[in-house]
Amino acid sequence: MEICKLQNVSKSYMMGEKVSPLQNINLVVNTGDFISIEGSSGIGKSTLLYVMGSLLKIDEGKLYLDNKDVNSLTDQQLTNLRAEKIGFIFQENNLIQALTLQENLEFAQALGKKRITDSQEIVTLMERLGLLERKDYLPNQLSGGQRRRAMIARALINHPSLILADEPTNDLDDFWANEIVQLFVEAINKGCAVVIVTHNNKWAAEATVQYRLKYGKLALLDK
Ligand SMILES: Nc1ncnc2c1ncn2[C@@H]1O[C@H](COP(=O)(O)OP(=O)(O)OP(=O)(O)O)[C@@H](O)[C@H]1O
Numbered sequence: 185m186e187i188c189k190l191q192n193v194s195k196s197y198m199m200g201e202k203v204s205p206l207q208n209i210n211l212v213v214n215t216g217d218f219i220s221i222e223g224s225s226g227i228g229k230s231t232l233l234y235v236m237g238s239l240l241k242i243d244e245g246k247l248y249l250d251n252k253d254v255n256s257l258t259d260q261q262l263t264n265l266r267a268e269k270i271g272f273i274f275q276e277n278n279l280i281q282a283l284t285l286q287e288n289l290e291f292a293q294a295l296g297k298k299r300i301t302d303s304q305e306i307v308t309l310m311e312r313l314g315l316l317e318r319k320d321y322l323p324n325q326l327s328g329g330q331r332r333r334a335m336i337a338r339a340l341i342n343h344p345s346l347i348l349a350d351e352p353t354n355d356l357d358d359f360w361a362n363e364i365v366q367l368f369v370e371a372i373n374k375g376c377a378v379v380i381v382t383h384n385n386k387w388a389a390e391a392t393v394q395y396r397l398k399y400g401k402l403a404l405l406d407k
């Protein structure tokens with residue numbers, strides 16, 4: 185099932201000089217896909233992920249999420265679609281700083297498709313991610329790796345159809361990076377699609393389809 189499609193998508197930034205990180209990009213993400221996108225720093229990987237999650241407006245082309253042209257949706261419909269279908273792992277910490285780890289996860293759950301809080305599910309996920317002992321800590325009382333895992337937990341808690349992960353293994357040692365990849369594979373086996381953006385080819389190689397972003401274009405890498 186097609187969950188995300190980019191058709192001739194272009195995106196530029198105008199800040200004095202014009203920067204065009206995405207130029208006529210075509211990409212289809214189907215249920216069961218594990219896609220990695222590599223590329224050097226500043227090339228446009230985060231921009232691409234933001235565009236895929238409809239968090240950034242595109243200049244040209246079309247974005248389809250869950251087979252819907254996002255341009256045909258109202259803001260409310262798009263908000264609901266994102267909340268119900270997409271788990272976004274941001275490159276920078278954007279947990280809610282005034283809420284504890286557990287409260288951050290409860291809040292995310294309350295916004296999800298079931299609109300309920302299931303503390304048992306939160307406990308299970310925190311345990312899996314080695315966070316249970318830190319459940320009452322505020323984000324700034326966590327280590328960098330714990331915060332990264334907390335953001336991953338937040339993205340997984342509502343069982344999204346599409347996980348968009350921006351450098352998810354940053355701040356993690358090999359043990360935890362490997363655990364995260366395993367969690368993604370489990371989600372894929374349950375009917376999710378995962379797109380990870382990374383500059384680390386070790387973890388990119390875990391994906392079944394690898395792309396490289398360079399000079400505005402996506403190129404398929406041979407496995
Ligand atoms: N809001 C913005 N306004 C202007 N330029 C921007 C904006 N966001 C990103 N850029 C520029 O677009 C380019 C791509 O940025 P992006 O964050 O997508 O790169 P990246 O590949 O994710 O880099 P990194 O690996 O360092 O995270 C950069 O040159 C950056 O300066």
Ligand SMILES: [Mg+2]
Binds near residue numbers: 229230231275
């Ligand atoms: Mg980035």
